[in-house]
Amino acid sequence: MPIELKMPALSPTMEEGTLAKWLVKEGDNVAAGDLLAEIETDKATMEFEAVDEGTISKIVVPEGTDGVKVGEVIALIAGEGEDAGAAIEAPKAAKEPVAKEGGETGAGQPAKEEAVAASQAEAKAALRADTGDRVKASPLARRLAEQKGVDLSSLTGSGPGGRIVKADIDSAGGKAGVDLRSTTSRQAPPERVPEKTPAPAPARPEPVEGLSEIPHEAVKLSNMRKTIARRLTESKQQIPHIYLTVDIQLDALLKLRGELNASLQSRGVKLSVNDMLIKALAVSLMEVPECNVSFAGDQLLKYSRADISVAVSIPNGLITPIITQADTKALSAIATEMKDLAGRAKEGKLAPHEYQGGTASISNMGMFGIKAFDAVINPPQAMIMAIGAGEKRPYVVNDSLQIATVMSATGSFDHRAIDGADGAKLMQAFKRLAENPLGMLA
Incomplete structure (x- = not known):
């Protein structure tokens, strides 16, 4: 089963960071202690080390991506004996800007967010396929999922080895809009709230009168x-x-x-x-x-x-x-x-x-x-x-x-x-x- 490499919490208060640079590429073999990436927090740029050995089968979040949440899957590592080639040959369209009507390309931040979301979904699908649709879950989690009508195959477990536990069911119930007061209904509610709504693009500040004509350079703010x-x-x-x-x-x-x-x-x-x-x-x-x-x-x-x-x-x-x-x-x-x-x-x-x-x-x-x-x-x-x-x-x-x-x-x-x-x-x-x-x- 591929190992999910997740965005680490490099400080007690870190909630998100910038994946500044990948130090490996898909197909590279890594061992515990090898440097994988440089991650920019609000205070410093820190190196992220591997804790498992295997082959980088898929890079989910491209370098330069801002606002990567702690715990978000950023790459997959194939263990010994697993087929890393299947993930490497996966369609690359999710990483590329999607062409819009009129010939424009979605090279901006929304396109990048869509690419990351698509790659995340692809990574979860790869994990499910690798295990032959056999979902790892605790007996309590399976019983609660049946009571609440939660599809276990749609979840990523937070327990040891990706095992789905009670906390994952509780969280999924809230995200999916399931009525937690009812334990008899097996049908999903008529309207499902999406797990993640794309954030609206930040409003561009209004140009200051008299300054817009002055030659200038717009410098992106660092996390720090x-x-x-x-x-x-x-x-x-x-x-x-x-x-x-x-x-x-x-x-x-x-x-x-x-x-x-x-x-x-x-x-x-x-x-x-x-x-x-x-x-x-x-x-x-x-x-x-x-x-x-x-x-x-x-x-x-x-x-x-x-x-x-x-x-x-x-x-x-x-x-x-x-x-x-x-x-x-x-x-x-x-x-x-x-x-x-x-x-x-x-x-x-x-x-x-x-x-x-x-x-x-x-x-x-x-x-x-x-x-x-x-x-x-x-x-x-x-x-x-x-x-x-x-x-x-x-x-x-x-x-x-x-x-x-x-x-x-x-x-x-x-x-x-x-x-x-x-x-x-x-x-x-x-x-x-x-x-x-x-x-x-x-």
Whole structure:
């Protein structure tokens, strides 16, 4: 029986993805661990490995297809002794645009969706034919299917080895419009609701007056950019932000950084100012635990450690790799880990657990010369620290006006979870630790 290769869930929150590229073709032999495809999620492009061996008998979803749902069949693998050629020689019309009246071709998204749907149906038919119309189902599933008038041959099982189980019957009953209150009728209802109605084509935005004549290029949004747009919009609409800013004298921190880098040179470790600020924020959160929280409807989640999400700019947008337990890690460990995470983030090689989670975030735009800014909270977190550039400014030191290296830091707080006074305490602790950096090393 051919093995159904389904769209994997590459993260706990993944619902759909883009099948960016196939690394195999029909007729190729694969073994467990071989790379099959590259799948683009909302955060990264990840490689998908085979878990069974066999021959790629049919590729159901072509590469470049957007919005492939988790669990959707994307290919079939023929096992040892099975005829892979029959599937390979199947009609290719389902993969090609269907000609419309007037000579037009359906090369757009609707045609692609129809092609995928046709290929899915063809794949199910191939599976049924391969088993000689013998459907694998549990005794309970067969009894429920008979009671509800559900055709077992029309279902794809979610149990072990494709076995149809009770959950599949319950789901099919809802999709087919069967009256679940009646167990005596064996006839289907007069009108069957189709299992999947093609989604309407997205409305094209109206051209902006005065701009339509300007030469331009329409760039398709990546999954990451779509997710960024959605999450940041939700954050600003749903989270009442409060902003608190402090000025921080950096001279002591810069001096300590220079001394530490000199002592770490033999180990190949180099601390950045941002590494030290990550540590300062983590220690501050432990000092002011009222800010190390998340708002969760009728609950407030209080965290017992500080995991800091660090904003990293990458070609397709922004990602936030996490330094876990930053409050207890040495600065050298934070620097080494951050260098590795940032490098793999820019290559799209982070695993989901390396960028999902975190109890608070830090975003540093000082390297661009930005003096100060207000960052948008990354839900479900309740705060983010925005770091500006360190610059020489007139500054009062020991009651006298001097020139000092000063930076501005702005904390954005979720006012549903964090009171202004508690946010002020966190900013006060962060300023104290950054100005007296030996305190974060004790």
